[in-house]
Amino acid sequence: MLKIDRQAKIESILQEHGSVLIHQLSDQLHCSEETIRRDLREMEAERRLVRTRGGAYLDEKYNKSYPVDLRRKYYPEIKAQLATEALHYIHNNDVICLDSSTTCLTLAEQLIQTDFDLTIITNSLPICMVCMAHTDKIRLVCLGGDFQKPTASFVGHTALQSLDRYLADFTFLSPPKLSLEFGMTDNTVDQAVIREKMLRHAKSSILLADHTKFHDDATVPFGKMSDLTAILTDAQLPVAWREYCRVNRIRLTDRIKEK
Secondary structure (H helix, E strand, O other): OOHHHHHHHHHHHHHHHHHEEEHHHHHHHHHHHHHHHHHHHHHHOOOOEEOOOOOOOEEEEOOOOHHHHHEEEOOOHHHHHHHHHHHHOOOOOOOEEEOOOHHHHHHHHHOOOOOOOEEEEOOOOHHHHHHHOOOOOOOEEEEEOEEEOOOOOOHHHHHHHEEEEEEEEEEEOOOEEEOOOOEEEEOHHHHHHHHHHHHEEEEEEEEEEEEHHHOOOOOOOEHHHHHHHHEOOOOOOHHHHHHHHHHHOEEEOHHHHHO
């Protein structure tokens, strides 16, 4: 297949699905993954797509969030380990907020396998769909509002107004990026204000974050690291992070994958 035809096919797949994975394109177009990577680099230079780890997606103006179907494919084993560790904080009859991250989606998938009776408050459509068949033991509060396709979640005034009506025992969250200088950061204001309010409306807040989130910051800061009760991650954090947690009395559980 000629390059021009191959790239046209890639663009057609993107228009249909919104995102693509390199290994799937390699199989579908019968060429090497390195050939696909070269195509994606050229197409990104022409602003026809946005590359990310293992794939690419169509950019939505003003929204830098990776599509949820791509995010689900990153580090699934680590997300499962973080979710399992998070279960240790939860008790029967707790009220918990879950943000729209795929890590919290993994936590929801594990929660429905437990015997806990819980109230789950979330703006995530996938989490609502996971929990909807288990309302015999889960009281599900789905925050309505404006639907945001890349994150498969609800945002805006209606979602914030709904959240104002509840107080939670725990908020579990996994924002895109974290830094000691700027704290927790998000890709959009709409998502940031939801997470910020979830933090304010919980007695305790638990951060679930894989190692890639600690080395950069996103566009919109929404909370200080000192707002957190605990941090769960899969790799040992640098000394500066560990000292920050000690000084601010944040419980740190790292290197989870080694357990």
